[in-house]
Amino acid sequence: MVEKRGFGLWMTHLGLIVGLLFVFFPIWLALVASTVTQADIMEPPMPLLPGDHFFENYRKALVSGINAPVAWMMVNSMVMALGIALGKIVISLLSAFAIVYFRFPGRRTFFWLIFLTLMLPVEVRIVPTYEVVAGFGMLNSYSGLIFPLIASATATFLFRQFFMTVPDELAEAARVDGATPMQFFRDILLPMSRTNIAALFVILFIYGWNQYLWPLLITTDPSMNTIVMGIKQMFPSGDDFADWPVIMATSILAMIPPVIVVVGMQRLFIRGLVDSEK
Template sequence: MVENRRYRNLVAYLVLGMGVAIVAFPVYLAIIASTFDAGTIANGNMPLVPGDQAGINYERALFTGGRLAREPVGMMMMNSFIMAMGIAIGKIIISILSAFAVVYFSFPFRRTAFWVIFITLMLPVEVRIYPTYKIVADLGLLDTYSGLILPLIASATGTLLFRQFFMTVPDELLEASKIDGAGPFRFFKDTLLPLSITTIAALFVIQFIYGWNQYLWPLLITTQSSMQTIVIGIKKMITTQDALTEWQIAMTTAVLAMVPPVMVVIFMQRLFVKGLVETEK
């Protein structure tokens, strides 16, 4: 007897469609609001179709900024991009090297070292914010890209992800590399690194979005407006007094802030999915 799943699939698609609509509608409203002037948004009667102010709003946001944002959004996006790229690349390099050392090298307290790294998952930056800030301040790294990036590049999650993958690599590959006269670095470069491409891509997407969305850490260590990230810029554009808030610029900035993470996910979607779901590369 063949089971008819037509109605079951229909219900699943309806639930999925409702979920997508709930998530996407605020984004759609932000996009629509970015095409109107401040008066249309403030009066509460904004249409659900695009307006005719998109070019003016986006040009002003990118190159001029609003009344409450001293820097244009283009500069904020550049700061956020440099920070996100630095965090993602730094986390990948440190994670893959530490996982390689834990899996393929024998040294005293190797398992202890891994568990110490794993325990740091319980210590996010918010928990260690004061000592981290003091170290960065003492080193003179306030209002610098190094101060934005370096304290956030260690990743226990990335180390765990690469360790679990390296443990699935057949020992025969290591033995074959030894027979060919390859040393540890060559085995890592010629064998492990190519096999880890999908894992690297998955971790890059996750960590890029993590770095792009950082708010608390950049808020603490950046005092100059030229070093503000776009997430901080959005917050500063919105005040408690609606009359002072340029909602069209704030919504335009919010839309622009979504573009880089979305582009990263779109362009790396295939590798991202493979890196998360495949157990054998």
């Protein structure tokens, strides 16, 4: 590894700092806007330092909101994101395990049929999916938000590729010791897949948290709004009044759970992406 020293090292750090400032500045403006009054935002120049209405604005957003309390919308988003992430991982693990370790007719065909679903995103199949969900009476429900989105061809493919790198001797040794297929899956494959699971969990949690079109389609009850829907509905239409401090406070609150997940699982996430054995 070549280590940079002197002028090159300083320029590298300077470039990183400038890039970080460009990325962080809009977030800082949103944070400042969430701590001042409406008049401070509407009258230029906008302040660049936080104001003294932090607790007032965030309490108003969490408890009252504009269309619905932000605290409840965050609960809905959390349930949806966790349900999608965990559901995708469980189904993908089991399907990849069956495709790699069980011999049955059409095994390869079934895998490619699963893989071909990558060409059919939610937007393409949204009408028939909506009809199925409505037929089962799952509109305005957590099950309707989660179940249509938990199948994942990408995660199935990644787990299949990893399971194919596991030496066959492990499966043979487990069979000789009298382990059942599910015991082999639980005691050997799952611990070995820990970093892959962590990396996929971070990606899938953010995917579920940021969902907008599907919740917008199947929820009509304001109590089932997700945080992304809530932010969009807060923006004014026509001559309506926009409470910008509350909107900015809601935007900052919406960023907190994904940031916590990424920061809390960053080591496993990075190992799951760059580990040479994967």
